[in-house]
Amino acid sequence: RRLADRLLDLGGAFFARPQANIPEACGSIAAAKAAYRFFDNKRVTMDALLEPHHQATIDRIRHESLVLVAQDTSSLNYTGRPDMKGIGPISNSVKGPQGIEMHSALAFRPDGLPLGILDIECWHRKPEDFGKSKQCNSKPIEEKESFKWLRALKPINAAAKACPATRIVTLADRESDVYEYMVEARDRHLDVVLRAKEKYRSLRSEGGLQYLWPHILLCPVAATIELAVPRRVRQPARVATLTLRFTVADLKPPQNKPDLPPVRMWVVLAREEAPPPDTEALEWMLLTSVPVGGLADAIERIQWYAARWGIEVFHRILKSGCQIEERQLGTAGRLEACLAID
Numbered sequence: 001r002r003l004a005d006r007l008l009d010l011g012g013a014f015f016a017r018p019q020a021n022i023p024e025a026c027g028s029i030a031a032a033k034a035a036y037r038f039f040d041n042k043r044v045t046m047d048a049l050l051e052p053h054h055q056a057t058i059d060r061i062r063h064e065s066l067v068l069v070a071q072d073t074s075s076l077n078y079t080g081r082p083d084m085k086g087i088g089p090i091s092n093s094v095k096g097p098q099g100i101e102m103h104s105a106l107a108f109r110p111d112g113l114p115l116g117i118l119d120i121e122c123w124h125r126k127p128e129d130f131g132k133s134k135q136c137n138s139k140p141i142e143e144k145e146s147f148k149w150l151r152a153l154k155p156i157n158a159a160a161k162a163c164p165a166t167r168i169v170t171l172a173d174r175e176s177d178v179y180e181y182m183v184e185a186r187d188r189h190l191d192v193v194l195r196a197k198e199k200y201r202s203l204r205s206e207g208g209l210q211y212l213w214p215h216i217l218l219c220p221v222a223a224t225i226e227l228a229v230p231r232r233v234r235q236p237a238r239v240a241t242l243t244l245r246f247t248v249a250d251l252k253p254p255q256n257k258p259d260l261p262p263v264r265m266w267v268v269l270a271r272e273e274a275p276p277p278d279t280e281a282l283e284w285m286l287l288t289s290v291p292v293g294g295l296a297d298a299i300e301r302i303q304w305y306a307a308r309w310g311i312e313v314f315h316r317i318l319k320s321g322c323q324i325e326e327r328q329l330g331t332a333g334r335l336e337a338c339l340a341i342d
Contacts, residue, residue, distance in 0.1 A: 057116025
């Protein structure tokens with residue numbers, strides 16, 4: 001009860017002053033010391049603090065007919081805290097920025113209203129794991145960082161089973177284009193929409209060897225659509241005009257993983273043919289387990305994927321709104337508990 005009361009006090013203090021540091025938010029030296037003791041308690045973990053929130057999220061999902069769950073990873077930079085325990089490289093260089101990685105799964109209504117977090121995981125990379133790209137290719141997926149995409153499917157699947165009347169579709173960006181991820185989603189009977197990175201995946205075909213990218217480009221343009229593109233760091237918000245193609249494809253497993261089964265995915269290609277000057281053209285090749293029977297379905301899959309932007313907004317709010325990269329708590333464990341409140 002004492003810990004629960006302290007948690008509610010901290011939640012109220014953080015909510016009232018989200019950009020303040022812990023002493024400022026707590027309002028007194030005594031309250032700040034109590035906060036630090038709270039984060040030092042071994043029972044105070046990210047999972048323990050968020051479990052009631054997970055359950056409340058599932059309760060909200062249960063009232064919806066369709067829910068989109070976006071997965072994404074964000075790096076938290078603590079380079080200015082060299083004495084912090086439990087951090088590691090967050091770039092491609094061992095000696096580069098240091099911090100922790102955070103992978104979230106956030107549920108949304110189709111209109112963009114957030115319903116809550118279904119899963120969140122934090123970890124740090126180890127310097128000894130760098131420079132082993134060749135060995136990494138031969139590792140099982142469970143030993144790779146990309147396993148994060150598969151691991152998050154377990155709590156998403158649990159939510160789907162708890163909400164049988166709700167269709168849950170998981171959204172993920174190009175980093176999730178991992179063959180095992182598509183197999184795992186299929187085996188768990190979960191619907192996914194992901195952006196393809198591997199354009200030249202092999203396809204099963206009676207006419208000989210085919211590849212994904214040439215296959216979709218041979219399909220006729222089904223329509224031209226307009227899509228609102230949010231503001232980026234150096235690019236203003238705009239409306240992009242996209243051509244739309246769609247088809248179905250039976251993907252073959254990678255050559256070095258012949259034991260994996262083939263996977264049928266529907267393919268939707270949205271491509272900006274004439275972007276504004278000095279602007280990178282928008283191009284989404286989406287793979288989805290949800291059948292695309294016509295133009296309306298293809299447009300809907302594009303709209304679903306566009307909702308993934310919400311989780312990037314969520315991560316940006318944690319960094320700039322809640323100032324989570326400014327927390328000074330000494331260890332990654334304490335940071336994760338504090339992050340759960342944020």
